[in-house]
Amino acid sequence: MSPRRTRRRRALGVLVVCAVLVAGGFWAASRFIDSSEILVRERCTAVVGTESFGLAPDQAANAALIAAVAMDRGLPARAASIGIATAVQESKLRNIDYGDEAGPDSRGLFQQRPSQGWGSEEQVMDPVYATNRFYQELELLVPDFEDLDITVAAQTVQRSAYPDAYADHEPEGRAYASALTGHSPAGLNCVLRSPEGPGDARALVAALTDQLSDVDPAVSGDGHTVTIPATGARGWALVQWAVANARQYGVTAVSFGGQGWVRADHGWSPATGTEGAVTITLAG
Known part of the structure; x- marks a missing residue:
């Protein structure tokens, strides 16, 4: 084999190696990007003062809906606090299609029961309808809700078997309501x-x-x-x-x-x- 042909083969070999390394680099980079995306824990956080409260994105979207409907009805941020705290307790801020032993036909964000006049199953599974119904009862039954503890106002509307449970979610309700009604930029x-x-x-x-x-x-x-x-x-x-x-x-x-x-x-x-x-x- 002539020296010239040998040099050509060596040069071709170097080019092949470089191409493999470059391709491998792109593959490794794409794999790193993919893995780093997977490692991201999707989470929403509301911060008020030194306190912060986390929710999954779908829960945060439902909290935003509850706050938006309160604003649409001309209600103060306090109503949104009550609504969000109530939905956290009742459904963990998820539009669930099942109830429990105390209310087997309970449905939706607020676990409203068609058998008790809250609306049809289809209606209470509509988050906008369900939220409006909650506020309708709040305004009717608790006209002084701004002056009451959140848990008292919530229990008056919901008539829960666990009347004190809403108190556990008051800080969370206030934090999300404050942000989602625009009071915490x-x-x-x-x-x-x-x-x-x-x-x-x-x-x-x-x-x-x-x-x-x-x-x-x-x-x-x-x-x-x-x-x-x-x-x-x-x-x-x-x-x-x-x-x-x-x-x-x-x-x-x-x-x-x-x-x-x-x-x-x-x-x-x-x-x-x-x-x-x-x-x-x-x-x-």
Whole structure:
């Protein structure tokens, strides 16, 4: 074999080795990214003062719904605190389709019983209907609920076999209600994995307007951005509603009031945005 042919084969061998190493590097990097995503524990946290309370993303979304319906009815944050604490006790903030020995036909977020006049099974399994029914009874039976302990107000509505159990969830109810009604700016954070697909702006807007009727969201032409005119506590309520619902609708970032939440960064930081509006960005 000639020296020239030998050198060519050696050069080709070096190129093959380099290609294998590069491909292996890309594979290892992708595996590292995949494994790091898996290691992310998806969790939402509400912080008030020195106290923090964690929920799974689906639970936080239901807490946001309960707060939004309270706002839609013109009720104060105290009502949202009562509603959230009650749902934590009754269903762990999940829309469950079963009851217990004390109430075998109990259903939904508030474990309402069709046999006791709360509505049909289909109705009480609708979280917006169930939450409105809870507040309807709260306003009717406990008109002075703002002056009462949360557990007293909740028990008057629910008539539970465990009347003192709601007290265990009062701090949690207050923390989430404070953030989700806009009284604690940037008080709610969700740590989430990357979206598995494109976001759904239309579904997000439909859910928001079902829970909070007097909003005017606009979806961009490409469907990746939702803008909602808002100021003050109202804006903070809306932007934190979006964070609580980020997992379900593929939200990647939100901004309002000089602060922004970025999904990839797992938290809040200073940000620029549209003045007097909440901006919600979804995965493309």
